[in-house]
Amino acid sequence: MSVSLEINLGGLHMKNPVTVASGTFGYGQEYDAYFDVAQLGAVTTKSLTLKPRAGNKPPRLVETPAGMLNAIGLQNVGLEAYLEHKLPFLRQKDVPIIANIYGHGPDEYAELARLLEEKGGADAIEANLSCPNVHDAKSSRGTVLVAQDPELVCAYTKTIRSATSLPLYVKLTPNVATIVEPALAAQEGGADAVSLINTLIGMAIDPETRRPRLANIVGGLSGPCIRPVAVKMVWDAARALDIPVIGMGGICSTEDAVQFFLAGASAVALGSMSFRQPDAAIRVVNGLADYLEGHELSGIAALVGGMAQ
Ligand SMILES: Cc1cc2nc3c(=O)[nH]c(=O)nc-3n(C[C@H](O)[C@H](O)[C@H](O)COP(=O)(O)O)c2cc1C
Structure with missing residues (x-):
């Protein structure tokens, strides 16, 4: 039986539904020694800011049982160096680029999205409204992550939406009482998909x-230890939304990825696992093809939201 892994993710054609989680895959070239990144459904970049950022002071990474804490603090080369030095490698490859962006305020996000589209630096935008290691959004509830306040999520998404015609994904935080409200707010603001979950x-x-093990004192927990939380949030959000969900959080294997599809994800991203096994995402791509064939399913759509009850 012939199986197809192809999907359309909110307007982006992908040859398979597997990408990598922002911040765990650099800008793609770092993994070139391990496998051809063109085999991925898409490459998702480290969060890009308008200007380069040095990030937080070390120590910035700590191992935990079945996971890790990080407080990188959005270290990145900045938009200009990305376009000049990182993009040419990715553009040689036949793989879509999801550019993850972080800005101070909605206008900076919009500016990043506009410039990335204008300069051909992205095929889709993922707006990181949920970085736990920087605190600069203000709302009526005090200082919060943007993604913790549905009103802010909607307003930021609208502003970014108006600046680009590229597919727009909004990345949300699990550090909320319910994921449904911010997810609906992203949809209302014009997002084409939501990415769940950040750390x-x-x-x-x-x-x-x-002393705290991280210089930043607090950090973001990722890896297999967060997987059940992520699966639950994907399940909650997918049932409430009309737009697709990109599921991530502790995916290590094909079986883990299948859980996310069954919970309602339309695509998945591997993050921390790429540090342990650099070609983990490709193993999942190949494993999904085998899984579909073994279960006599012709495509991923037959799995999405297919949890039996
Ligand atoms: C070292 C590290 C750096 C990260 N940097 C970013 C980032 O720059 N932007 C972002 O949106 N998410 C970032 N994340 C979050 C991941 O993209 C992902 O949402 C999270 O780690 C859950 O997936 P995982 O358990 O498979 O790692 C980072 C995660 C790690 C471990």
């Missing part, structure tokens, strides 16, 4: 030195 805020303390 869970956490911390670790060294009992001998009594």
Whole structure:
């Protein structure tokens, strides 16, 4: 039986439904020694800002049981260096680019999206409204991550939407009581998909030195330990939304990815697992083809939201 892994993700054609999670795959070239990144459904870049950022002070990474805490603080080369030095490698490859962006305020996000489209630097935009390691959004509820306030999510999404015709994905935080409200707010603002989940805020303390293990004190928890939380949030959001969900959080294997599709994700992203096994995402691409064939399914759509109850 012939199976097709192709999908259309909110206007972006992908040869398979597997991408990589922002911040765990650099700008693609870093993984070129391990496999041909053109085999991915899309490459998602590290969060890009208008100007380069050095990020937080070390230590910025700590291992935890079944995962890791990070407080990188959006270290990145900035838009100009991305366009000049990182983009040419990716454009040699037959793979769509999802450019993840981070801005101070909605206008900066919009400016990034506009410039990326104008300069051919992206095939889709993923707006990171949920970085746990920077705090600069203000709402009537005090200082929050943008993605914690549905009104802000809607307003930011509308502003970015008006600046680009590229497919727009909005990345949300799991650090909320319910994911449904911010997910609906992104949809109302004009997002073509939501990306779930960013990291869970956490911390670790060294009992001998009594010091926090991260210089930033708190960081974002990722890896297999967060997978059940992510699957649940994808399930909640997918049932409430008309737009697709990109599922991520602790995916290590084909079986993990299948869980996300069954919960309602239309595409998946591998993050922390790429640090342990650089070609993990490609193994999942190949594993999905085998899974579909083994279960006599012709395409991924037959799995999406297909959890039996
Ligand atoms: C070291 C590290 C850096 C990250 N940097 C970003 C980032 O720049 N932008 C972003 O939207 N998410 C970032 N994330 C979050 C991931 O994209 C992903 O949402 C999260 O790690 C959950 O997936 P995982 O458990 O498979 O890693 C980062 C995660 C890690 C571990």
